Amino acid sequence: MIARSLVAALALAAVSFATSANAQDVAAGEKSFNKCRACHQVGETAKNTVGPVLNGLFGRKSGTIEGYNYTDANKNSGITWDDAVFAEYIKDPKAKIPGTKMAFAGIKKEDEIKDLTAFLKQYGADGKKK
Incomplete structure (x- = not known):
């Protein structure tokens, strides 16, 4: 009985x-x-x-937000944003999409990229939190 209680308590703590x-x-x-x-x-x-809205970023094709003036590099990149592509891009935007106008030094820390991804994924295309 004690073992079951301990297992249940550990499971609850893990959750x-x-x-x-x-x-x-x-x-x-x-x-x-x-x-x-x-x-x-x-x-x-x-x-x-200066940059496009980031609502609904994941699953969206690069260069497709209405009303934003993208570079041809972004529009023609063929990128659909997912976790791996975003992680690679945010480390060095100009290396991932040569010709982008995004002037950003990048985020290099993996944990910070994952945290930023989690934050952005909250927002649907309509801007509402999921």
Whole structure:
């Protein structure tokens, strides 16, 4: 009986830890997004500014946000954004898409990229959190 209780308690603790770790990842991603805010917006009131809106980024083809003036490099990149492509891009945008006008030094830390990805994935194409 004690062994069952211990197993149940450990399982509950593991679930609680995973849930809080995910929440921390999103919070850390929001903090990381501060590096992006000068050019990009997310959320229900987001608008294109220096860079395009990032709502609904994952699963979207590069260069397709209405009303944003993309470079031919972005429009013709053939990229559909997913975790791996975004991770490669955000490390060095100009290396991934030569000719992009995105002037950003990049984010090199894997954990920070994962946190930023978790934050961005919250937003559907309509800007609402999923």
